[in-house]
Amino acid sequence: MPRRTATMLASTLMLIVLLCAGVFIKVPYSEMTPGPTVNTLGEHGGEPVLQVSGRKTYPADGNLNMTTVRVTSADYKMNLVQAVYGWLAHDSKIVPHDTLYPDGKTEEQSTQENAEEFSQSQESAKVAALKELKIPVKSWVIVRTVFKDTPAEGKLHAGDVIKAVDGKAVKQPDDVAKLVTEHKAGEDVVFTIVPAKEQAAAEKEKRTATKTQKITITTRKSGEAPDKDRAIVGIQAGTDHTFPFTIDIKLADVGGPSAGLMFALGIVDKLTPGDLTGGKFVAGTGTIDDNGKVGPIGGIEMKTVGARDKGAQYFLTPAENCAAAAQDVPEGLRLVKVGTIDDALGALKDIRSGDTSALPKCTTN
Known part of the structure; x- marks a missing residue:
């Protein structure tokens, strides 16, 4: 057999062996890919995403799309070949498994946590939007969670309104x-x-x-760093609200808090004359709190890819995600830096006017 042929054959066999080995070698990584992007001004599953009753609403054209990320399941075992392919692909991100499922979190636990965060983000989006429109919202502090095996267990209950302490x-x-x-x-x-019942x-x-x-409760030490001697009772406090009219957000199979900003903007658009976007295709992401502050999210690179694939021209980007998003911007998509709902509304004003020269930019530093 000629030396050249033998060398090629040996190389081919070695490649086959390496590929086979790569298939069987499992690595502790997970994959993120672009998920669905949904227009908060439109319909999903045959019904409007935002439904308002008891208050006058206005038609809204254009797109204010919330974006999502798909992730592999907690029990998914990635092999080396899949990891390498994901690292090389533009529309995939490979991350350590513990990034998505820390401390051995199960698929069910992650789903439950994401559902709770999604529900809370909807409430905060409503509050932020109505505050922006100067529509009064009644709010009060409640017991959000009572932790097991703590002094508060059996004495305080989720939903109890906390009027005073001492x-x-x-x-x-x-x-x-x-x-x-x-x-x-x-x-x-x-x-x-x-x-709570009252x-x-x-x-x-x-x-x-x-x-x-x-209710009198005897405190105990937290036992957790950095202040193990700190007194606790074992609850997490939160906020509940009463709205002057009904706002329903209909969007199934979505979790996490990252749609808060886009929900808030959609609500503002529905409740005010004209179009916030001027008919443009705007997508975005970001958590939002009751006061309209926009917070960072995960998977920003996959969300910009998903938005552009859907047709987005502008992407409202949380300020803290800007550097990561600017590392690889899909062609034809313009990132817009926002830190509050006011920033986002200001950017939308520029976008619908056609004068986008002053739009806040995302940079890599």
């Missing part, structure tokens, strides 16, 4: 932790609450809940 009025969720940590572990703290009944009957209870 007689001091509570206005924000952070007030609760501040007042509790004024104690030393082992000391009593007194919560003044409206029980609050629910009052909302249904459209009255103010007045029946309060005082």
Whole structure:
């Protein structure tokens, strides 16, 4: 056999061996790819994404698309060949498995957590939008979660309204932790609450809940770094709201908090005359809090790819994601840096006017 032929044959066999080995070698990585992008001003699954009743709404053209990312499941075992292919592909991102599923989190746990975050993002989007439009929203502090095997278990319940701690009025969720940590572990703290059932009944009957209870709880040490001696009772406080009219967000099979900004903008567009986009195709992402602050999200590179593939011309990008997004911008897509809902509305004003020279840019540094 000629030497050239033998060399080619040996090389081919070696390549086959390496490919076979790569298929069987499992690596601790997961994959992210572009997910669906949905117009918050349009329909999904045959019904409007945003439905408002009890308030005048206006037709809205153009696109304000929220974007998503698909991820491999928690039990998916990626092989070396798939990882290498993903690293080389433009529309895929390979990340350590623990990035998506930390501390051995299961698929069910991740799905539940994403559903809760999605629900909370909808509430915050409604609040931020109505505040922007100067429409009053009633808010109060509640017990969001009671942790198992803590002093509060069995004494406080999810949905209880926290009126005061040690007689001091509570206005924000952070007030609760501040007042509790004024104690030393082992000391009593007194919560003044409206029980969840009473609050629910009052909302249904459209009255103010007045029946309060005082609950005494003995604090204990947190036992967690960096302040293991910090006094806790074992709850997470949150905020609940009553809206002056009904806003429903209909979007199944989506999780996480990253659609908050686009939902808020969609609500503003529905409740005001004219079009925020001027008929342009705008997509974006970002969490939003009750005060309209936009926060960072994961998978930004995949979301810009998905948006551009759908036809987006502009992409509203959280300020903290700008550097990563600017590393590889899909051709034909313009990234717009936003830090608040006001920033986003200002950018949309420029976009619909046609004068985009002053749009805040995303840069790599």
